[in-house]
Amino acid sequence: MDDDPLALRLASTIRARRGGLTDAFATVDGLTAWVRGQDLSPYLDTATFTADERIRVSTVALRQAVRALFAEAVSPHPPSPADSGALPPLPEALALVNSAAAPMHRRLVWSDAPEQHLEVHGDRLAAALANAAVDFFAGPGLPQVRVCPAPRCVLYFVKRHPRQEWCSVACGNRARAARHYHRDRQRGGSDAAEWS
Template sequence: MTEALLVGEPLALDLVNTRPTGVDLLATPDDLANWLALQADRFPELAVVHPTPGDLVAVHAVRDLTNTALDALLHERRPPTDALRGLNAAQAAAPSIRQLEWGGDAVIATVRRNGTAAEKLAAVLAEAAADLLADPSIGKLKRCEADDCVLLFLPAHPRRRWCSPERCGNRVRVARYYQRHKSAD
């Protein structure tokens, strides 16, 4: 990987953000394994020990569909029907079932999915995309304001301008400082 992975946004945004300009941070099954490991604390259902090329294809498909829908919303357009259908199909391929079990002193509901590993992984990611696309806060979606960055984020604060203060915010501030002091010479 040539760039560091950023995580912490909603899962669907973290997925879309694995493809910054000209780079695919999920180019190999090992890259996917690293990304899934970074998400494991927040989304244990993404635990895939050894992703396969088939898993990677399924994840790329969901990422592309999600990106298409989000890009339309960023440009205040209706998401393409094909993108929404594709996300629906990914969810339907491995629907979640709340399986009830007796835990000794209470009933426990555990979410289970049927399908192949790739279908299950794609379904979880497509479900995260559906949750994001249907969330009322989607209207706050922003693209990083750094010139060379295309990452997306949902700002918790209305004045947030960059995907990450450490990544792009610092680079922009350093560039501004350099310009001010260069012109003062």
């Protein structure tokens, strides 16, 4: 998961656990911890980043916009069941991502050697995440985006090889176990009907 594109890691901050859905951005501390685990240079020094409630709310909105883009990417297949009813419509999602990506200015400075300087006017975190989304969705990997069909999984993933069906080995094992359990129950039900 660490080698997944940043846009996919952002979308994957909503996960399914035994007790239901978890949201890494449910608290300011959760968002801070997640950001500190990312490389968002040159936009943001994540080691010193601390979220506040305003940043958390705006980041959740941006994440939902990115999840709406993932839902569109897998269409006509159904989107992740985690939040498909709570996603913004595509035009609204695009507008949010584009406005968050826009306020940056790159320039080249030459003193002893050429250096890139990045000026971000506005929310640096939003700019980093939105630009990662633009790069991903406009890039070559988009046709390989899938929604994991494993029971209770709510993740999107990039299909890395032709036989990959699930986002992870654990989801593949869970799906196979569920199929086996379902087959055994069907056999048991038909055997019981024959004996009655």
